Amino acid sequence: MVAEPFKNFINGETVRVAAAHLARHDARFDATRFCDEVIPQLDALELKARAMCVASALERHLAADFFAAADHLERALTPVPVQGTGIVVRSDEGLTGWFLWSAGEYVARRGLVHPERALECLRQLTQRFSAEFAIRPFLVAHEALVFETLREWIRDDSEHVRRLVSEGTRPRLPWGMQLPRLIADPSPSLPLLAALLDDPSEYVRRSVANHLNDIARDHPELVADWVERHLPGASMARQKLLKHASRTLIKRGHPRMLQAWGTGAPFAGTVALTVSPGTIQLGEYVHIVVTLISTAADEQRLAIDYVVHHVKQDGRTTPKVFKGWVSTIDGGATVTLSKRHAIKPITTRRYYAGAHHVSIQINGTQVANAVFELRMHRD
Known part of the structure; x- marks a missing residue:
């Protein structure tokens, strides 16, 4: 269909x-x-x-x-x-x-x-x-009035109005007008987000998480501070919000953010990576297999992601981090993880033929590399 x-x-x-x-x-x-x-x-x-x-x-x-x-x-x-x-x-x-x-x-x-x-x-x-x-043009033209109004709306009975407090002030809202003043300095929004941090509506909390993730792109240390301050003793609902707000920095391997979530220590052990087949055409898959051998005496909690370095038209490559696995490995244990990754046409990326490198990133550190060749159908 x-x-x-x-x-x-x-x-x-x-x-x-x-x-x-x-x-x-x-x-x-x-x-x-x-x-x-x-x-x-x-x-x-x-x-x-x-x-x-x-x-x-x-x-x-x-x-x-x-x-x-x-x-x-x-x-x-x-x-x-x-x-x-x-x-x-x-x-x-x-x-x-x-x-x-x-x-x-x-x-x-x-x-x-x-x-x-x-x-x-x-x-x-x-x-x-x-x-x-x-609401975004009003934030640009009447910032003081809008923030005064939003401070009232955080107590509104409607979850949709409370969500607008967060969603409407997101500095980099998809499809929406960007807010350069809030991109440069998000501090006016922070008291509003703090007031909504434990909102009874998941719909509202999800917006707060996305807003914080927006801020993290320009002010990573600010959001790391936020998570370190609000995570201890947090309810399950707040933990979920903060984890979603952390996603960009976790992908980037931000050390403080990884540490906050218990995945900051380097992996003690060896890593073997295979990517097969060695050559594929656009629309096919590669199989990524990672074997971890722990040399530590104690268990290790690991955030394991993989990075595909896509070839650009000029021959350079750009990395894209994909979520892999979160795993706890016992001391001395051997664990094998696998994933199938599609190289298919999508609207947000254009593929080019050439050698595509794959890296394994554990707790923010790249530890293994492999390569596959992508051919276009016309080849």
Whole structure:
């Protein structure tokens, strides 16, 4: 079965249903004209472009007065989903789901000069979809006001609003506007993340973990400090959050982070690595086999990852760390681990023919290497 393209999350039916809800709550909204303007454009557009196209149409068709338009949008929303169930799409009851990406974009464009009213509208929208993209222009234009508002939202009854506190301020949110001031100095967000660290909702805690992982890319020592401070005596839920927040630094072999999770000591023993077959074509697999022989008297806790050094067009290589195994090895024991790794076309990487090196990384230190040859089908 072929997966439905992402762009179809916003389609003609999405637009027709949303236009009907808007017309039902304000007779001045011309649903037919709105659909006639938007729907013919959608086929040629990808998902984000579709969301922006609908937002532009909302600018033309909603009331010129932003306060009236915000009231209209809020009246047309579906009832708030039951807490703890995630965001439930019930388009038959009102506006919800992917259409609200466009509604949030509309609020970001037209509400920037009315930030207090706009932020309240985003608070309503995020309980039906998410306003993580839409709040970011307000952070740039009205930083003090937004952070004052977020300090109130950390106590909101809605897990979706509390999640927006973290997700909306992520400095490197995928698909979202980057926040250069918070990339350079994330300290304004840290008290908010601390307040949400033990939030009862896993949905919120997962966002906090992703936010901290974003920060780790630019401020690794800050996040190492955070983990060292908050890990001792942590509940299982907090441990899970902190482990997810640590993932980038663990992959990089950051010494303090590895030490915090008990995998900081070098491996005492010998390592043998084989990668077979020696030559593959694009779309095939290699088998990675690692044999560890401990020379220590006591058990060792090991984080074992493998690194594939992908060949670039100019012949240089770039390393990519892949999660391997976390294992505790008894003193003097021999352990063999294996994994099958696919070299398949993906949208985020382009492969080139040549010698691809594979390294084994134990507790952040590379300890063994092997190589395989990749040939393209045309070879």
